[in-house]
Amino acid sequence: xxxxxxxxxxxxxxxxxxxxxxxxxxxxxxxxxxxxxxxxxxxxxxxxxxxxxxxxxxxxxxxxxxxxxxxxxxxxxxxxxxxxxxxxxxxxxxxxxxxxxxxxxxxxxxxxxxxxxxxxxxxxxxxxxxxxxxxxxxxxxxxxxxxxxxxxxxxxxxxxxxxxxxxxxxxxxxxxxxxxxxxxxxxxxxxxxxxxxxxxxxxxxxxxxxxxxxxxxxxxxxxxxxxxxxxxxxxxxxxxxxxxxxxxxxxxxxxxxxxxxxxxxxxxxxxxxxxxxxxxx
Numbered sequence: 001x002x003x004x005x006x007x008x009x010x011x012x013x014x015x016x017x018x019x020x021x022x023x024x025x026x027x028x029x030x031x032x033x034x035x036x037x038x039x040x041x042x043x044x045x046x047x048x049x050x051x052x053x054x055x056x057x058x059x060x061x062x063x064x065x066x067x068x069x070x071x072x073x074x075x076x077x078x079x080x081x082x083x084x085x086x087x088x089x090x091x092x093x094x095x096x097x098x099x100x101x102x103x104x105x106x107x108x109x110x111x112x113x114x115x116x117x118x119x120x121x122x123x124x125x126x127x128x129x130x131x132x133x134x135x136x137x138x139x140x141x142x143x144x145x146x147x148x149x150x151x152x153x154x155x156x157x158x159x160x161x162x163x164x165x166x167x168x169x170x171x172x173x174x175x176x177x178x179x180x181x182x183x184x185x186x187x188x189x190x191x192x193x194x195x196x197x198x199x200x201x202x203x204x205x206x207x208x209x210x211x212x213x214x215x216x217x218x219x220x221x222x223x224x225x226x227x228x229x230x231x232x233x234x235x236x237x238x239x240x241x242x243x244x245x246x247x248x249x250x251x252x253x254x255x256x257x258x259x260x261x262x263x264x265x266x267x268x269x270x271x272x273x274x275x276x277x278x279x280x281x
Contacts, residue, residue, distance in 0.1 A: 035257070042254045045247050053251035058227050059236065063255055066233040067263075069144060070212035073151035077208045078201060080152075081159025088160075089167040103161070106154050111217025118150055119221045142224030147232065150218045155208035162204035166197055195277075202271040206264055213260055 042050060053059065088100050106114065122129040122140040132138045140146050170193065178188040194201075216234040223230040233256055240249035 038250065038253055038257065041246075041250050045250060049247065050251045050254060053248050054255045058231070059233075059248075059252055059255075061228040062231050062233040062236045063252070063259070065144065065147070065231070066213060066256070067259060069147045069151055069232075070209055070215075073148050073155055073212045074205050074209040076148070076152055077155045077159045078205045081156055081204060081208075082163055082197070082201060084156075085160045085164040085167055089164060090172075103157050106157050111154065111215065112221070114153060115150060115218035115221030118146070118153065118218065122146055122149065122222065141222050142226075142230060144230060146222040146224075147219055147230065150222050151212040151215055154215055154218055155212050158207035158211060159201070159204035162207065163197060163200045166200040170196060195274075198274040199271050202267055202274065206267040206271075209263065209267075210260065213256065 054063075084103070088096060088103075119141055120126055122132075124130060124133050124139065124141065126141070129140050132140060138145070140149065174192060175188055178192050179185075183191070214234060216232075216238075219232055220235055223232060223235075225231050225235060233252055237249045237252050240246070240252065
């Protein structure tokens, strides 16, 4: 009998070789092959030509808008999603289950439907757009503000559903002990609760950011798609493909891939550091 096999814990799943083979095969088909094809096409274009296409004013404006709006929306979802998850877990009130179910609505709702609904709501003659424009002079639809709202809508469930189970695991006695030791609510939140929630918050933030960066359907309806003003990078990729400018589309895709990878890597490094600090504390 193989002694190494005897040390392996029993599992209802297939053997390591079969499970690893299936996992790597699916990962290659779904993730690695598409990215590899993109990198291969980018290598054929050449670094100089890629940079020249990325440096075009229209492309630069679209990339800056996409990542700026995604960061703003993800930060908003980080704060509001934490507050919503806390309320859903710690409080009991009429309609709580309905609100809890509504959080998942952006998961099931087609993005085009969400975009049409938001545009109808925030258009200059919409139910909310008209009062905002008349009373405050604030135009929402066909501006960057409209893009933020669409990205907040699609990204909020990622933060709530990531943080909510962690809040459920935090015993209320921990907060009570902190209060009996003389800590204020703000101190308890800052020194006790947030350190335990930080890894989950960063995970939710990363998921919301990743979803917002690549969002297309819900944004194109409310953005107005003005080049250099409200034109997002995913839309510009589609435009380049429709113009048969495949090299230009590859250049934008490579820029989005590089920036997204850098942001997610930074978030993961911060997450690892926060978990290490929490474990040491």
